[in-house]
Amino acid sequence: xxxxxxxxxxxxxxxxxxxxxxxxxxxxxxxxxxxxxxxxxxxxxxxxxxxxxxxxxxxxxxxxxxxxxxxxxxxxxxxxxxxxxxxxxxxxxxxxxxxxxxxxxxxxxxxxxxxxxxxxxxxxxxxxxxxxxxxxxxxxxxxxxxxxxxxxxxxxxxxxxxxxxxxxxxxxxxxxxxxxxxxxxxxxxxxxxxxxxxxxxxxxxxxxxxxxxxxxxxxxxxxxxxxxxxxxxxxxxxxxxxxxxxxxxxxxxxxxxxxxxxxxxxxxxxxxxxxxxxxxxxxxxxxxxxxxxxxxxxxxxxxxxxxxxxxxxxxxxxxxxxxxxxxxxxxxxxxxxxxxxxxxxxxxxxxxxxxxxxxxxxxxxxxxxxxxxxxxxxxxxxxxxxxxxxxxxxxxxxxxxxxx
Amino acid sequence: xxxxxxxxxxxxxxxxxxxxxxxxxxxxxxxxxxxxxxxxxxxxxxxxxxxxxxxxxxxxxxxxxxxxxxxxxxxxxxxxxxxxxxxxxxxxxxxxxxxxxxxxxxxxxxxxxxxxxxxxxxxxxxxxxxxxxxxxxxxxxxxxxxxxxxxxxxxxxxxxxxxxxxxxxxxxxxxxxxxxxxxxxxxxxxxxxxxxxxxxxxxxxxxxxxxxxxxxxxxxxxxxxxxxxxxxxxxxxxxxxxxxxxxxxxxxxxxxxxxxxxxxxxxxxxxxxxxxxxxxxxxxxxxxxxxxxxxxxxxxxxxxxxxxxxxxxxxxxxxxxxxxxxxxxxxxxxxxxxxxxxxxxxxxxxxxxxxxxxxxxxxxxxxxxxxxxxxxxxxxxxxxxxxxxxxxxxxxxxxxxxxx
Numbered sequence: 001x002x003x004x005x006x007x008x009x010x011x012x013x014x015x016x017x018x019x020x021x022x023x024x025x026x027x028x029x030x031x032x033x034x035x036x037x038x039x040x041x042x043x044x045x046x047x048x049x050x051x052x053x054x055x056x057x058x059x060x061x062x063x064x065x066x067x068x069x070x071x072x073x074x075x076x077x078x079x080x081x082x083x084x085x086x087x088x089x090x091x092x093x094x095x096x097x098x099x100x101x102x103x104x105x106x107x108x109x110x111x112x113x114x115x116x117x118x119x120x121x122x123x124x125x126x127x128x129x130x131x132x133x134x135x136x137x138x139x140x141x142x143x144x145x146x147x148x149x150x151x152x153x154x155x156x157x158x159x160x161x162x163x164x165x166x167x168x169x170x171x172x173x174x175x176x177x178x179x180x181x182x183x184x185x186x187x188x189x190x191x192x193x194x195x196x197x198x199x200x201x202x203x204x205x206x207x208x209x210x211x212x213x214x215x216x217x218x219x220x221x222x223x224x225x226x227x228x229x230x231x232x233x234x235x236x237x238x239x240x241x242x243x244x245x246x247x248x249x250x251x252x253x254x255x256x257x258x259x260x261x262x263x264x265x266x267x268x269x270x271x272x273x274x275x276x277x278x279x280x281x282x283x284x285x286x287x288x289x290x291x292x293x294x295x296x297x298x299x300x301x302x303x304x305x306x307x308x309x310x311x312x313x314x315x316x317x318x319x320x321x322x323x324x325x326x327x328x329x330x331x332x333x334x335x336x337x338x339x340x341x342x343x344x345x346x347x348x349x350x351x352x353x354x355x356x357x358x359x360x361x362x363x364x365x366x367x368x369x370x371x372x373x374x375x376x377x378x379x380x381x382x383x384x385x386x387x388x389x390x391x392x393x394x395x396x397x398x399x400x401x402x403x404x
Numbered sequence: 405x406x407x408x409x410x411x412x413x414x415x416x417x418x419x420x421x422x423x424x425x426x427x428x429x430x431x432x433x434x435x436x437x438x439x440x441x442x443x444x445x446x447x448x449x450x451x452x453x454x455x456x457x458x459x460x461x462x463x464x465x466x467x468x469x470x471x472x473x474x475x476x477x478x479x480x481x482x483x484x485x486x487x488x489x490x491x492x493x494x495x496x497x498x499x500x501x502x503x504x505x506x507x508x509x510x511x512x513x514x515x516x517x518x519x520x521x522x523x524x525x526x527x528x529x530x531x532x533x534x535x536x537x538x539x540x541x542x543x544x545x546x547x548x549x550x551x552x553x554x555x556x557x558x559x560x561x562x563x564x565x566x567x568x569x570x571x572x573x574x575x576x577x578x579x580x581x582x583x584x585x586x587x588x589x590x591x592x593x594x595x596x597x598x599x600x601x602x603x604x605x606x607x608x609x610x611x612x613x614x615x616x617x618x619x620x621x622x623x624x625x626x627x628x629x630x631x632x633x634x635x636x637x638x639x640x641x642x643x644x645x646x647x648x649x650x651x652x653x654x655x656x657x658x659x660x661x662x663x664x665x666x667x668x669x670x671x672x673x674x675x676x677x678x679x680x681x682x683x684x685x686x687x688x689x690x691x692x693x694x695x696x697x698x699x700x701x702x703x704x705x706x707x708x709x710x711x712x713x714x715x716x717x718x719x720x721x722x723x724x725x726x727x728x729x730x731x732x733x734x735x736x737x738x739x740x741x742x743x744x745x746x747x748x749x750x751x752x753x754x755x756x757x758x759x760x761x762x763x764x765x766x767x768x769x770x771x772x773x774x775x776x777x778x779x780x781x782x783x784x785x786x787x788x789x790x791x792x793x794x795x796x797x798x799x800x801x802x803x804x805x806x807x808x
Contacts, residue, residue, distance in 0.1 A: 015456055015459035015460050018460055019460060049479065052419055052479075052483055053482075053483065053486055055419035056419050056422055056423060056483055056486050056487045056490065057486040057487065057489065057490040058490070059490075060486040060489075060490075061485070061486060061489055063496070063497075064482040064483075064485045064486050064489075064496075064497050065482070065486075067478060067481070067482040067497050067499070068478075068479055068482035068483065068486075070478075071475040071476075071478050071479045071482075072475075074471060074472075074474075074475050074478075075453065075456075075472055075475045077471070078457075078468040078469070078471040078472035078475075079456055079457065079460055079468075079472065081465070081468045082457055082460050082461040082464040082465060082468050082469075082472075083460045083461065085461065085464075085465055085468075086460065086461040086462070086463075086464075091465075092467070092468075093467075093468050093471050095471070095548070097546070098546060098547075119546075142501070142502060142523075143502075144499070
């Protein structure tokens, strides 16, 4: 088998952890598998570099930020290759460029355009273990890019797809995907398997086990992904295509996201093209809007528009929105950062009704007010006050019988 | 003017130091100069990375070592570019590759083959301050190389040459080139200027102000180099072509080097080709031999060969030498690490005699035994016991009247 193994920051946090990773890689190689390893930066390293940049500039350039941040993964890839070689296996470290990861030029959140992987195929033929620096790629014009937070997951899945790997293992500091965050609800259960669709909703809803785009990518190219711990030998959770078993479960997980902000444009003239103009400007700035709610017209000719964006983009978005609100003669713009998104997810919702009403009912029963609602085929999300996050997770986990 | 400014590790040791560097760069840009900055890794960073590698492997691969170590300079180049930009100047960070620094494939001590610099010329035309990650290049087959300890000096001089710069300023934590190490002899004087030849001898003799190969390069391409401090505005020392004034001074400096080891092959059969065989093997391993002394035959048909190599290579050299000594039926091999090399340097020696004998006489007068002697047109070097280093420096500095 060709296996891609990705190790996150806590799994490569120091020399001893890197040696433990090498042992695991060597075990797979010894069993006759070909192995491509993708590594993140050592835990804390990326934050340290960001801290330095912030000490130096209030507005560091994104191209330089990428050059800066890509260094962390290069360091780990070199060290991990040394550790594998020290165990008697041939190993070679590859940068994003050497792996042939070509991206667009949207610095700090580039998208992978293709992976050439020629050199990797040759090295695999020569029985090398390849250790790739995750999180990074290169533009057609020779500049280093990074793939956004959690981008090493995407590196791993994309490499698995490009090399036609049999399996992509994502090693992290948790045992797999849980019905919810065990830190909040200790009765949370580990799932044996989960569909790409559910995982995608969970990831995008803030369950930080897998980066959203890596799940999209895995789903699109049907890459079988296993999420498991690098600290033990537990089997983990398989992320795979939806099957009949999964449909029987109405709700498979409760997720929360504290990293969103809510922006409201007040009393906008209710004319066609208003929303388009606002959200085009935001999209042009490469900001991802999550939920959008437009209220019913107030008195017939004006409306409120609310939407959520990642907290990291909230100031940039506020500035943009205020500019456009002025042009549109809106009454004003509000930013609220003390919010959280709570969601219930399950492919079973497609065939079972009543999930949304049960969710609203449960929240109401505990005095939790709902500010925004958004639904998809397989999830229901509510924006609530930040302080109710943990309570909401626990009561929903209980209400949907997820502990059993 | 086009100025290349190189800043060493202590000059970029933290965010505040990097901001101070940016101020100096901005000053030059404000005066209308075009500026290319070359930066080292933050002080301590390279040693930290080497420490990690040594924790992980007793024999880390050199290709991976280069990938590892090149990260430090990339980090500083990105941060420094951000700092310059924060002062309102356009700045762009370049890796060795983006600067077009092509090297051979001798990892950990690669030689620069050429610098294409196309992208740099374009950026200078567009009035960017360029900040290049020092110490690194790229092979024709896409692998990262490093240029050996102090390699950022070489990066700076080579870039200055490739871009036809008017001046190459090497910023460090000392005010310039001294007649000897002021830590040992407080009466040491700063030199206003020094010839390439003298600087070369001083650098290769362990005066760590400039990396040897950078001086060779500067001499070959006549790049005017100024060594000065990034901590003040003192004028520094100009390294330039030899002129009439310089010849009047017999000795311009006393240098010492504690980083050599002495290896002796005992009682080798005195036949042609013996030395060639030994030193070819050592050269093939890319180890630089400094001094070689072959004693007069003992009893007519056997001889001792002694030579010095950098301490970092001493174990590798010892193993190689023992292997060959066995094949040559020598009596054994001795390694001595408790030695130092003391040298007096000056272009004036070309026209003045008696320097060597005055040196031997001075050392003898203070009870310092000489183990090996080597001379060139402009220097005399002696290997002595390590413990006499400081004493030797002080008495020679005094004897040659360098404090005046």
